Amino acid sequence: MPEAPSHPTGGTAARQRWMAVLARAGAARLTALLAHAPALPACTVLRGPESGLVMLRGRAGGGGAPFNLGEMSVTRCTVRNADGMVGHAYVQGRDTAQARLAAELDAALQDPARHDALHAAVIARLAAEQQAACDAAAAKAAATRVQFFTMATMRTS
């Protein structure tokens, strides 16, 4: 989706989007895409990667007061790269390699000098793959949508 952000890397909204995309990409896929992307700068790990739990909340009736539904496994990681950028990752599941790569990418993507090439090589491609998977599910669901028709009563005058 082309946009013209005033911020060189798109600001918080853009960062939220790439973090969402990275949260849904396994380490194997990230590694494969990074092989054809500009090299990431060296990183120091500030925290993790470590797995833990997030308690998911629902709302009574769907839109009422919050309640605790159950926990989900989450892995997080924080890095600082050689450019001094700090990257964070919180990803569903227990894939520590994914969290580490996602944090490194989050750091590098905040750097205007690196953003565009990495975004094109990794984020845009992952986003397209994820969108295609969502579209496929939506298309299968649409095919199961009931088309009601009314039986015309046969009356001869």
Next chain:
Amino acid sequence: MAYVAVKGGERAIDNAHAWLAEERRGDPSVPEVCVAQIGAQLGRAVDRVMAEGSLYDPELAAVAVKQSQGDLIEAAFLLRAYRTTLPRFGYSTPLDTAAMRVRRRVSAVYKDLPGGQVLGPTYDYTHRLLDFALAADGTPPPPAPRAEAEAATMPRVSDILRGEDLIEGDGPRETDREPTDLTREPLGFPASRDARLQALARGDEGFLLAMGYSTQRGWGGSHPFVGEVRLGEVAVEIVPPELGFAIDIGDVTLTECQMINQFKGSKTKPPQFTRGYGLVFGHAERKAMGMALVDRAMRHDEFGEEATAPAQNVEFILYHSDNIEGTGFVEHLKLPHYVDFQSELETIRRMRREAEVALHE
């Protein structure tokens, strides 16, 4: 309760567990089932283990199913035990089921509702005839048909009915306290609705099914209709303090049930439909519906209903809905109670002696 330290069973226990491992693997000439196969092909078992284990992690749940040889309560127990080894990072923002990427959504009350009736991957309308083709090495099924999807989101049926004020609302979105967290604090009574919903969401499917069923058969009946059952994926959002803004960290599959029940009114309020709510990890319609029926039954005090049936008894339901606690207490009876039983033996011998003496007097 007294337990006795018993020594001497170590070798027997080790050998029993070695045999268990052999049994679990089964006939070595048959290929071993892998965790990915369980995740992909026994998805409803994995979903049930996640829901009752109260931990959303399909891969771990699949491992648990394999480890427990398909004993799903044992598998849920394994997940509950595992979760205690992990730190808690925080709470999500409440999941927005109205924004669900819906794969299935049916309503029994409105034929022509916005978004339509979407059957999704369902067992409904199948003939329940065993498919012997599955017993043979099957060829993969043809890909599911596709059709052009409408971009519109699907409003919840409860929100559609709200338009005419015919149905009670969801209640306030915010409360002045944090919701009860049963993983952190013990169950207390009277139990708030949030505590009840958490307990039901991780409750045993069979128990909730039976209790929900009992309300339909007149034990605390409330004339239910399925306003809506929806299944699909919902994004999970958290606000990490180090970032200060919300981030989307992945999707969970959820089943939500909006049960619509018969009316209640008061001197100040005209009659409205009342509601019960079910929300469960994974594809779990039976459980979501049971949860919604029981949730509504337990709300009797809000509507001034007389509580006479088991499903309306909040303490009874909440104390017995958790199959991990249930299995722990029931199955502990298998453990040595030698000393307890010895004292019982002495008691009954004494009683019998006394009874015999009394008989001859």
